[in-house]
Amino acid sequence: MHTKSLKLTRNNLIRRLIPILLLAAVLCQMIPAAKAYADAGVQQDSKVLLIYSTESGMVTESVRLLDLLLGQFSRSIVIKEDDEVTSSDLQGITHLAYYGGTPKTLSPEIVRWITEFQGPVLAVGANAEQLHSRFSFMTVGSDVYINRISKTDASTGEPVYQLLETNYPITQVTLSRGKALFNGLRGDDAFPLFVQYENSAYYAADNFYVPFDRFLSRGLTDLFGKQLMEDGHTAYIRLEDVHPMSDPKLLQQTGDYLADKGIPFMIALIPIYTNPETMQQVHLSDSPAIVEVLRHLQARGASILLHGYTHQYRASETGEGFEFWDVINNTPIWGPSDQDTKVKKRYEFSSKEEYDRYMQQLQAFEKQYIDNRIVSGIQELTDLGLYPLGFEAPHYVMSQTGYEIVSHYFNYLLGQVQISNSNWENMGESPYMSTPSFLHGMTLLPETVGYYDDTSFTPETDFDRKIEGMQFIEGSMMGMFYHPYLGLEKLQAFISHMERVPNLKWLDLKQMNASVQAPNITITTDAEGQIHYVNTAPRSEAKQVVKTLKKLGGVQLIMWGVAFLVAVMVLMFFLYTISMRMNLRKQLFEERNISG
Known part of the structure; x- marks a missing residue:
């Protein structure tokens, strides 16, 4: 019993x-899964040859900026100095651009190739008078200074204006045929800024920085025949500088607010926090509360970005330092952080070969440094169930070599770009998404309207001014970021200003075929916004159990x-x-x- x-x-x-x-x-x-909307659109079939004339014969910051702006309309850009161009360089080219960065006499071959080219041609800067047989619809004069820009509003047919911060020089152009999409104004006098006749266009400013980058870009949309969102704009927002010591409550409040409003958003994530006084490092795995919030927000639609590995190089605090640039010496990372690497000059070497070997050693250090940090960042995030879909360089600062290295891992870059290899302060942006040649296949999602500046007496007025600047051209992208530590109330005010923009479309990185590659790791997304993660690395059973436990939510x-x-x-x-x-x-x- x-x-x-x-x-x-x-x-x-x-x-x-x-x-x-x-x-x-x-x-x-x-x-849980989240859905949103967006699309990427750089023309796949256009091939551009950019011919330049500069005083040094080398690629300058202006050439890279022009590369950036042309990259909004083509993924295939070849850049050649005018003396190096051959007839074979024009084979398969659909669009040709010439930049006169310095006055010089062009060779008869260059003049003939440009003037007889069958496709669309853009000329910028000096030497346009030598291309008269193609640009006979205009006459080039001396420089004039302007302080306003005007264009015709497409919906009303009335002129609209944008005030410039200072007087800028442009080349005086007189049109006999064609149209001026933008005019520069000085008092009651108007001077054509971007002009086009049939498939030939001329840009009268030797300035590709904000706001002139916008006027040239808008003109190029017509030259390339690209369709724009004429009645609206695209926007994205990043929650910036999130790291292991961030406040999980504030992060969740700001992220949930955006998700509740149906706004796709990104999180610029730093895997390691470094204490500048003790140099002690805190990994994300040491902060389970912040990891749980990050996984929660990722499930609600957030796209994770790798925002460096430590966001610092020397003894600086995470979020404040420059991880991929030595700001003390104003050089790329060419030596250990605990050493003051003074870069030698060419005259200190007895031969060019010796100097070249020296530079190769420095560049090899930079490559290993960046590779290690990118790979470690991707591995640590994926081990925690967080899947980075794009990269944002700390303070947007990185050498040209750095961009090439990062392109081996990511296909999307966020923010602005450094266009100089000798000065980190030379930055550029584009008003539309761009895939310039110097990003080696990566697409830039530009930051164009800034952030909520808590140090300003008028942060919302400042923000409105930037929004108005981007609304001056049709279909532009309004990229911005917000620091979660500022709290929810200021984010609500931030977003309320964006919601005043008519027909605003929020971009969702997850639906843009993001692709991330690292040793044994592949991350991809599809048009439905689904994240696909594959890790082929063999792991011990014990290690796998630990990783699995880390990925589980509370x-x-x-x-x-x-x-x-x-x-x-x-x-x-x-x-x-x-x-x-x-x-x-x-x-x-x-x-x-x-x-x-």
């Missing part, structure tokens, strides 16, 4: 536990913990019943022997 009772109790307990264990397993596998961890405890209790119950049965048999056997 006693044995039968134990058996029935055990069977009833098992029948009750099985549904609970199955339900726990199913719940733990449920992953609720999932508790549920699996309960399931584990129940399983242990069931096992103990089985062992107990077996022990009882053996003891019972032993007692019966002993009683039988005593009874004889």
